[in-house]
Every structure is written in C-alpha cells, then in structure tokens.
Amino acid sequence: MSNEKKIVNRVKCTANISGLMDNFYKDMFDDNKGPLCWCVGACPYEMFSAANVRRFQTENHAARISTRQEQAMFIEVAEAEGLSENVCSYAKINIGFALMMARGEEDKIPERYRLPKPDMIFALNTCPTMIQWCDMLSDIFKVPKFVVDAAYIYDENNWDRNVEYVKSQLYDFVRFLEKHTGQPFDWARLNEIVYLMKQIAVEWRAARELCKNVPTPASFLDALIAMGPKNTVRDEASLAFYKDFHNEVAQRAKDGIGVLEQEKYRIMWRGNFPWHKLGTLSRMLAKYDAVLISGVYGLGTYGDHAIDNILPDGFDLSDPLRTIAAEHCCRSYTRRFDWKMDHEFRRHIEEFSIDAVIIHSPRTCRPWALTTYDMAREVEEKYKLPVLVLEVDHTDPNYFHDAQVETRIKALLETIKK
Amino acid sequence: MNKNNAQDRKDGYFAGIDVGSTTTKMALLDFEKKIRVSSIIPTGPIIKKTVDKIINICFEKNLNGIDDIKYCVATGYGREIVDLADEQITEITCHAKGVNVIFPQAKTIIDIGGQDSKVISVDDNGSVLSFVMNDKCAAGTGRFLEVIARSLELSIDEMATLSRQSKKRVEVSSMCTVFAESEVISLVSQGVEVSDIAAAINRSIARRLVGLVQRIGLRLPLVMTGGVAQNKGVVKAIEDALNIDILISTEPQITGALGAAHIALKRFQERRDSIE
Ligand SMILES: Nc1ncnc2c1ncn2[C@@H]1O[C@H](COP(=O)(O)OP(=O)(O)OP(=O)(O)O)[C@@H](O)[C@H]1O
Ligand code: SF4
Ligand SMILES: [Mg+2]
Numbered sequence: 001m002s003n004e005k006k007i008v009n010r011v012k013c014t015a016n017i018s019g020l021m022d023n024f025y026k027d028m029f030d031d032n033k034g035p036l037c038w039c040v041g042a043c044p045y046e047m048f049s050a051a052n053v054r055r056f057q058t059e060n061h062a063a064r065i066s067t068r069q070e071q072a073m074f075i076e077v078a079e080a081e082g083l084s085e086n087v088c089s090y091a092k093i094n095i096g097f098a099l100m101m102a103r104g105e106e107d108k109i110p111e112r113y114r115l116p117k118p119d120m121i122f123a124l125n126t127c128p129t130m131i132q133w134c135d136m137l138s139d140i141f142k143v144p145k146f147v148v149d150a151a152y153i154y155d156e157n158n159w160d161r162n163v164e165y166v167k168s169q170l171y172d173f174v175r176f177l178e179k180h181t182g183q184p185f186d187w188a189r190l191n192e193i194v195y196l197m198k199q200i201a202v203e204w205r206a207a208r209e210l211c212k213n214v215p216t217p218a219s220f221l222d223a224l225i226a227m228g229p230k231n232t233v234r235d236e237a238s239l240a241f242y243k244d245f246h247n248e249v250a251q252r253a254k255d256g257i258g259v260l261e262q263e264k265y266r267i268m269w270r271g272n273f274p275w276h277k278l279g280t281l282s283r284m285l286a287k288y289d290a291v292l293i294s295g296v297y298g299l300g301t302y303g304d305h306a307i308d309n310i311l312p313d314g315f316d317l318s319d320p321l322r323t324i325a326a327e328h329c330c331r332s333y334t335r336r337f338d339w340k341m342d343h344e345f346r347r348h349i350e351e352f353s354i355d356a357v358i359i360h361s362p363r364t365c366r367p368w369a370l371t372t373y374d375m376a377r378e379v380e381e382k383y384k385l386p387v388l389v390l391e392v393d394h395t396d397p398n399y400f401h402d403a404q405v406e407t408r409i410k411a412l413l414e415t416i417k418k
Numbered sequence: 419m420n421k422n423n424a425q426d427r428k429d430g431y432f433a434g435i436d437v438g439s440t441t442t443k444m445a446l447l448d449f450e451k452k453i454r455v456s457s458i459i460p461t462g463p464i465i466k467k468t469v470d471k472i473i474n475i476c477f478e479k480n481l482n483g484i485d486d487i488k489y490c491v492a493t494g495y496g497r498e499i500v501d502l503a504d505e506q507i508t509e510i511t512c513h514a515k516g517v518n519v520i521f522p523q524a525k526t527i528i529d530i531g532g533q534d535s536k537v538i539s540v541d542d543n544g545s546v547l548s549f550v551m552n553d554k555c556a557a558g559t560g561r562f563l564e565v566i567a568r569s570l571e572l573s574i575d576e577m578a579t580l581s582r583q584s585k586k587r588v589e590v591s592s593m594c595t596v597f598a599e600s601e602v603i604s605l606v607s608q609g610v611e612v613s614d615i616a617a618a619i620n621r622s623i624a625r626r627l628v629g630l631v632q633r634i635g636l637r638l639p640l641v642m643t644g645g646v647a648q649n650k651g652v653v654k655a656i657e658d659a660l661n662i663d664i665l666i667s668t669e670p671q672i673t674g675a676l677g678a679a680h681i682a683l684k685r686f687q688e689r690r691d692s693i694e
Contacts, residue, residue, distance in 0.1 A: 386547075
C-alpha cells in the first residue's frame with residue numbers, strides 16, 4: 001500500500017553541509033577578515049575574497065532560515081513595513097531580518113541566524129526586485145551600495161559585447177572595493193580562487209553526470225543541499241567537500257546503489273525550490289517511487305555552463321574578470337526562451353532519461369515564473385512528456401498546501417504510461 | 419475482509435469512494451458495469467465517520483454485505499483515510515475515467531468542486547494527457563459561490579436562477595474571494611440589482627476557468643463535472659465565455675466516484691487475469 005514509509009537513501013557526505021555552512025556564517029563575525037558585505041543575488045564572490053571582504057548571499061541566508069521553517073516571523077515584519085504579499089519572499093525574509101536588527105530586536109532572532117550589520121551592500125541586477133532590495137538594505141543600515149547590471153543575452157552573436165559590458169562593471173567594482181577597504185585588490189588571490197572554482201566545477205560536473213545512471217546514485221535534492229559551498233562559500237574546504245561528494249556518488253554508481261529502493265519515475269525540476277518543503281517533497285515523491293533527478297536551478301552556477309561550450313570562453317585564467325563576467329552571463333534569467341528550451345529542457349530530458357517534468361512557478365518570483373506555461377506546452381508537444389506546473393513558492397509558507405501538492409504530483413505520476 | 423470468496427464470479431460489487439473537500443460520494447458497480455447504488459453526503463470534520471456513514475447508507479439499499487466488494491478505489495482529498503480501499507487514485511484520473519464512461523467522445527473536462535477547480539485534457543481512452551488546477555485559492559470554486567451567495571442572502575439555487583434574469587452588465591473585477599465579497603457588498607449598497615451582481619459573479623468564475631482552459635488548450639467536446647456543474651448560471655457563463663456548448667451528465671457530482679468504481683472493476687479483472 002502507498003501508506004508505508006519509503007526510505008530515501010541520501011548521499012551521506014551531504015550531512016557535512018550544515019557544519020560547513022554554520023562555520024561560514026560564524027566567520028561573518030570575524031572582524032579580522034575585513035569589512036562585511038551583504039550580497040543580493042548570485043554575486044562575484046571570488047572578488048570579495050580577493051579584496052579581503054567578508055560576504056554572504058542574502059537569498060542563501062533566507063533559504064537557510066526557511067529550511068527550518070522559521071521564516072514566517074521575518075515575512076510578517078516586512079509586510080507590516082508595507083511590502084506587499086507579492087514581493088519576493090526571499091527579499092521579505094531578509095528585509096524583515098534587517099529591520100529587526102536595525103530596531104535593536106536582535107534578541108528575537110534565533111541565535112544561529114544572527115549576523116553583524118553590513119558595511120556595504122552589493123547586488124547583481126538579474127531581477128528588478130534585487131535592485132530595490134539592495135536600495136532598502138542600504139537605506140536601513142545607511143551603508144554604501146554597488147550594483148552590477150547583468151547583460152540580457154538576446155543574441156548569441158553579441159556574446160563578446162555582453163561579457164565585456166559586465167566585465168567593465170566588475171573593474172569599477174574593484175575600485176569600489178579598494179576605496180572601502182583602503183587596500184589594494186589582490187589579483188593573485190583572485191586567480192587562485194578562479195582556479196579553485198574550475199576544480200570545483202570539474203568535481204561537481206562529474207558527480208552530476210553520474211546521475212544519468214539508472215538508478216540514479218544521487219538526487220536533485222542531494223545536489224540542492226550540496227550546492228551551498230559552490231554557490232556561496234567558494235574556498236578550499238568547498239573543493240575538499242566536492243571531491244568527497246564526487247567520490248561517494250561514483251562509488252554508489254559503481255555499486256548500483258540508488259536513492260530509492262525502487263526507482264520507477266525519474267523527474268526533472270525546473271525553477272527555484274521550496275526550501276521549507278524539501279523534506280516533504282522528497283518523502284512525497286518517494287512514497288510513489290519517484291525521484292527528482294536533475295534540475296535547472298542553482299546547480300548550473302560554475303557547473304554545466306562553466307565546462308560545456310555553453311560558456312564559450314571556458315575558464316580563462318589569464319583573464320579572471322572575464323571568466324567571472326561570462327559566468328554571470330550564463331544565468332537562466334538572462335536568456336531567451338528558445339535558449340532555455342534547448343539548454344535547460346532538451347539536455348536534461350534526453351540525457352537523464354526523464355519521465356515527467358515539474359515546473360515551479362513561484363508566486364512571489366517573476367523571473368522564475370516567466371513563461372512557465374509556454375515551457376510546459378512546448379515540453380508536452382516536443383518531448384511528449386507530462387508536465388506539472390506547480391504554483392507554490394520558494395519560501396513563503398502561505399502558498400504550499402501539502403494535500404493539494406500531493407494530489408497534483410500523484411496525478412502527474414498517474415499520467416506517465418509505464 | 420475476504421475478497422476472494424465469492425463462489426459465483428458474477429456476484430459482487432466494485433466501489434468508488436470520492437472523499438472531496440465538501441462532499442463525499444460513493445458509487446457501486448456490478449459486473450455488468452451497472453450502477454447499483456450511489457450516494458452523496460457532506461464531508462464532515464471527521465473523515466473516517468463520513469466514510470463509514472456513506473458505506474452504511476449504500477448498503478442499506480438492498481445489497482448483500484460489504485464483503486461483496488471485490489475491489490475499492492478511493493479518490494479525493496480524503497483518499498488515504500478510506501480503510502476499505504485497495505488503492506488510492508487521484509480525482510484527476512477518476513474524473514477522466516468517469517467522463518469517458520458517459521461521454522467517450524470528450525476531450526476536455528472542467529471539474530469544479532468545493533475547493534478545487536481543474537481542467538483536464540484527455541485522449542480517446544479517457545487517459546489524462548494533462549491537467550491544470552487553481553492553486554491554494556478559493557477563487558473560481560464552489561466555496562467562492564457559497565461565500566458570495568451568503569453575502570447576497572441567497573441560496574446557491576436562487577443565485578443561479580436570478581443570474582439568468584440579469585438585464586444590465588456590471589463587473590466584479592476581483593477574482594479573490596475576500597475582495598470579491600467586499601466588491602459585492604459595495605455593489606449591493608449602491609443599489610445594483612442582485613440579478614446583475616449574480617451574473618457578474620458567474621462571469622468572474624467563467625473568466626478564471628477560461629484562463630485554465632487556455633493554459634491547457636481547448637479541445638471539443640468539453641464536459642463539466644463536479645457539484646458546480648449543477649449550477650446553471652455558472653455553466654451558461656462558461657459557455658458564453660468560450661462560445662461553446664458544454665456536455666453535462668445527469669449526475670455530474672458523482673463522476674469521480676463513478677470513475678473510481680470503473681477503475682476498481684478494471685483492476686479486479688486485470689488481477690484475476692494475471693492469476694489465471
Ligand atoms: N445543485 C447544485 N447547484 C449548484 N451548486 C451545487 C449544487 N450541488 C452542489 N453544488 C456545489 O458544488 C460544490 C461541491 O461540489 P463537489 O461535491 O464536486 O465538491 P468536492 O468534490 O467535495 O470538492 P473538491 O473536489 O474541491 O475537493 C459545493 O460548493 C456546492 O456549492
Ligand atoms: S524575485 Fe526571484 S529572482 Fe528575484 S530575488 Fe526573488 S527569488 Fe531571486
Ligand atoms: Mg471533487
């Protein structure tokens with residue numbers, strides 16, 4: 001019967017992530033490590049390390065709070081301040097958090113999430129929310145801000161111009177960092193970190209490739225849990241972790257160990273992830289012998305793009321700023337619909353033996369919700385696969401109703417002809 | 419319960435139980451695929467009790483004992499709570515099957531229940547091709563209509579009848595139940611005719627459903643199921659908005675339970691065939 005609990009055999013070393021991330025956030029309090037920047041969006045973290053500036057990503061911090069389902073309080077604070085319920089829930093968690101800090105209500109914040117006030121704010125403009133979010137933080141804490149405008153790649157022929165556009169802003173950012181730290185930018189350190197990212201990308205990519213095996217040795221959820229160091233920490237310990245991750249996944253693949261005892265349905269996920277429901281979704285799918293195999297979300301950062309010809313320049317260690325700029329031009333949000341269909345859907349569906357696709361259309365994030373129904377239609381028509389568009393949210397708990405989501409997922413699986 | 423003890427293999431029933439958010443439905447089929455009995459009762463706060471109750475109601479109607487149920491499929495939100503069930507299947511698949519039995523030519527289904535509205539696209543065998551649903555919001559559902567009827571101090575039936583006497587077009591622009599309710603109240607206080615408001619509410623439901631239909635792509639014929647398919651005002655508004663005629667069975671609310679019972683029969687036969 002479907003009621004019995006199914007075992008989800010997670011990649012064991014992902015248990016170390018929590019400690020790694022805890023240490024990373026503890027470091028934010030270490031004044032010896034330079035001033036602190038709160039970063040909105042996927043930012044060029046390598047550059048902060050080279051400037052001796054501590055930094056963390058506000059979305060990651062919001063997701064961290066949400067995985068333990070402690071986000072509601074911060075959302076309420078932000079909404080009471082006047083942010084509408086349609087505003088990105090990541091932004092509301094972080095702004096609510098910032099407001100509580102600025103008002104001296106830190107004692108109400110659970111200790112593990114506490115942070116020092118920022119000395120500066122950075123944002124990468126891949127989404128309009130990020131700019132306003134950055135403005136608000138800068139206002140709340142009365143600190144300087146720096147925004148890099150992302151290039152929207154409408155035409156691949158203009159690739160060079162777009163990358164140079166981002167790169168020129170990164171140069172300005174070097175000046176900004178030098179001004180605010182009073183120290184020269186460490187270009188040699190930048191090279192080291194970009195080289196580190198290349199090694200991380202190789203390990204990561206190899207582990208992800210192994211998920212083409214049936215049964216898959218690791219799930220998309222394992223990858224989601226594992227992606228933190230790659231996307232936000234980016235140091236030597238991160239590389240050590242990805243070597244372990246790759247080794248373990250390779251061993252499981254060799255031994256034929258899957259995530260599920262019986263893998264019946266292989267599902268692709270597209271869009272950001274409801275962090276507060278990671279466990280719920282994992283169990284819900286496992287109950288019906290379904291596993292999320294691959295996905296388009298943060299996995300791509302210094303992952304597929306970086307090694308494939310998708311990143312035309314590859315890793316150019318002689319020009320690290322260009323490598324970083326190119327990496328930022330590879331994000332899903334800044335791409336055309338047909339590019340997404342080809343690079344995000346075709347590749348995953350064909351290479352990972354996908355049976356059905358779930359497209360997350362978040363209630364409070366426009367970039368990820370954009371064109372979801374057109375994507376669904378095209379996947380149905382072109383690949384003859386069933387698609388579920390799930391309208392929930394990345395962190396706002398108000399939009400997720402377990403029974404409703406389970407019915408939709410079960411109905412999706414019922415339409416798979418097997 | 420011993421489900422294999424029937425001497426005569428033509429003796430026995432196949433049960434479909436649809437525990438919806440608002441009502442619980444049960445249908446019993448015999449081997450000839452004839453509906454022997456069916457029932458609809460409100461879903462109470464304790465689902466187990468509701469399920470016991472509907473089973474008792476069905477078996478009071480001149481049937482042999484409950485042991486004669488050969489296979490039972492449960493569907494709807496409460497599907498996991500039906501002890502009698504051999505299998506749980508979602509209402510999406512069950513509505514598609516139920517419609518296929520009554521209208522084999524159907525290509526698109528609109529099911530509006532108390533809490534959910536869904537549009538399902540099916541193939542010639544009644545298998546689901548794709549579906550879309552309203553998400554966590556009562557807009558465009560039976561509950562929405564009930565809230566509005568209450569604020570107009572009308573029964574659902576009265577509202578449906580009145581809406582068809584509307585003479586003047588007014589708009590209720592909000593699809594959100596809470597906002598629509600306050601819009602309705604302010605229209606009433608402006609002295610707008612109740613019939614015109616009722617018609618506007620039906621159009622607002624229709625808009626919502628048309629949006630869902632367009633997401634999936636309209637293929638004809640279209641069948642409507644669920645309790646709200648009995649609301650002539652809403653049906654007419656959807657027909658007008660899509661400019662089509664909608665097919666509706668005599669008992670649209672039972673469709674999910676009926677589909678579940680047909681799936682139960684099919685499963686039983688598959689299982690028997692595989693043993694033989
Ligand atoms: N005769 C009728 N005229 C108009 N509306 C009706 C009639 N009978 C039932 N309804 C409406 O149908 C709704 C219930 O439909 P149904 O039984 O299909 O819902 P459900 O299956 O319990 O809900 P869901 O599928 O959303 O979980 C109620 O909201 C009720 O207002
Ligand atoms: S709206 Fe979406 S893309 Fe923008 S910050 Fe929020 S989650 Fe990120
Ligand atoms: Mg129903």
